[in-house]
Every structure is written in C-alpha cells, then in structure tokens.
Amino acid sequence: MSLPGLLVLTDRSQCDRPLADVVAVAVDAGARAVVLREKDLPDGERDALAGELRAVLAPVGGQLVCAGPRGDDAVHLAARDPFPAPRPRLVGRSCHSAGELAAARAEGCDYVLLSPVFPTRSKPGYGPALGVEGFARLLPGAPPAYALGGVLPDVVPALLAAGAAGIAVMGPVMRDPSIVAAYLTALAAA
Template identity: 70%
Template sequence: MILPRLLVVTDRTQAAGPLPDVVARAVAAGARAVLLRDRDLPAGERADLADRLRAVLDPVGGLLVVAGATAGATHLAAAEPFPDPRPDLVGRSCHSAAELARARAEGCDWAFLSPGFPTASKPGYGPALGVEGFAALAPHGPPAFALGGVLPEHGPALLAAGAAGVAVMGPVMRDPALVRAYLAASA
C-alpha cells in the first residue's frame, strides 16, 4: 500500500473538540490516513475510539493506523519491540540514522523522522533537523515522513529533500481545515 503524503496524528489534548469530530473534519478536508496515537487511554476506550475513527475513514477508503497495535496497520515507538506476527503495515518513529537503519532492517513500511522543526510536542529528541538534516538522514531508512513542527510551507522543500510526506499533529488537531493547506503544499 502506498501511503498518502499526509498522515494526521491524533492528540485529543490538543483537539478542537471531540477527537472523532476533529478527525471527521480533517477527512472532510481531504485527509486519508490517520494515526491514532493517544496511548494513555485504557485499552477498551482506545479500541472504541479506533472503531469510531475507522467509521469516519472507511467511507472514503482511508487508513487508520493504531500506535502500538498488534494487527492491521501499526506505528511503533523508536524503542518498541517489533511485533510477531508482523502486522499488515508497520511504521516506526525514528530520530537518528541508526534508528532508521533498524526500521529498514525490520522491514518497516515507513518511518517518521523527527523532530523536523522546533516544536513543543517533541521535546528531548535533539535539535530540529530542518530540511538539510532530514535530507541527510532519510536515505538510511524506509520511506520517511517528516514529523514535528512541520508547517504547510515546509512541504515542498521536504518533498524535494526526499520525504515521502509529512505527519502532522498539533496544527491539524487545533484546526482540521489546515489539511487543505498541507495537501496543496505536498502535491
């Protein structure tokens, strides 16, 4: 499966309303892939939320990726063990060439490479990579999506630097209509 150039990452603490409503507005604006990140939810609540988000994405042929899931499409934290058996689709968060090489060796379908730009959401992962840093690291792993502080205007330069696309959390959680700007910039 080829992932779209924009992956929306959830964070209900930043969401401009109930998360299913925010995701529905992002999907209405053109989003077709969503990563359910909110790992702090109890398992039952998280499963219910995943079902509600799938109900939003399924009618448009969208993809729901669930962080840490053991089946379907999953996204793993940098240090999280690789699941056995392998889910259908697997991505991994990466912050260095070594982590990207690990993701490639594991057969990950994609990687999030962060932090792309200064952001309050990704503290503790070193200085922002910027476009040049992203370009230097991205070839070490699977197709890489820039995450962290990415604004629509960064899209063209990141794509030119080898990004498969961008992953966005805060800006879209706060204003789902921004999906249009990200899609236009990443076309």
C-alpha cells in the first residue's frame, strides 16, 4: 500500500473546534491520510474518535493510521514501541536518528517519519533540528521517509529534492486545516 505525499497528524490540543471537524476541513482541502495520535484518550474514546475519522475519510477513499501498536490494520509506532504481531497491513515508525532508521528498516516498516526537520512549536525539546541537509544525509538505506517538524509549504520542494517520500504535518493543520491546500500545491509543483 502506498500513502499520499501528505500525512496529517492529529493533536486535538491545538484545535479550536472538535478534532473530527478539523479533519473534515483538511479532507475537504485534499488530505487523504491521517495519523490519529491522541494516545492519552481511554481506549473506548479513542476507538470512537477513530470511527468518526474513518467516516470522514471513507467518502474520499482516505486512510486512517492509528498511533500505537494496538489493533488496527494501519499503525504508526513511536520510536520505542514494540513491533506488533501479527503484522498489520501498514506499519510506520517515528525516527530521530540513523540508528532508529536502521532498526525500522530491519523490522520491515513501510514508512518512517523523520523528525524534527526544523524547530517546531508542537513538540519542543526534540532535536536538534536536522535541516534539509541533515534530513538528506540520514535517508540512504532508510524506508520511505516523511519529513516532520516545522515543515511549512515553502520548504516542501527542497525536502522532496532531498529525497523525502512526502511530508507530515501536525500543528499548522490542527490550527488551520485549510492550509492543506497550500501543502498539496507545493507537493504538486515539486
């Protein structure tokens, strides 16, 4: 299975309205893949939210990926999460170093999120920021890598030229989901 060039990551704490409404606006603007984070929610609430987001994505053939190793056919793992058994249909992992990228490749991850590319308000304290050159240096031998962390539409062409499989965005989309159109325009132009 292949993912589109833009992955939207959720963080309801950055939204000014219900998360499902923010995702609906992002989907209306063209988003087709969403990673549901919200790991602090109790399982029942998170499952209900996943159902809402699947309903938003279904009419456009979109993909919901759930963060954590539990249950779904498409999962996104933190750097230290155990690899799930049985293997889901789609497995991604967050990576921050060459060692984590090598481990993700060895375990057969379908994609990785490599971060932080730039300083980010969403996850302060991670770093140092890689920059475009640092991101590119880590890619050889890695699974398809999405650039995450402080990525704005104007740097998308440089990241794609550096070898990114796509980009992953959380904060800017959670705060203004209509910005998805600008990211998609940048992806299409590159």
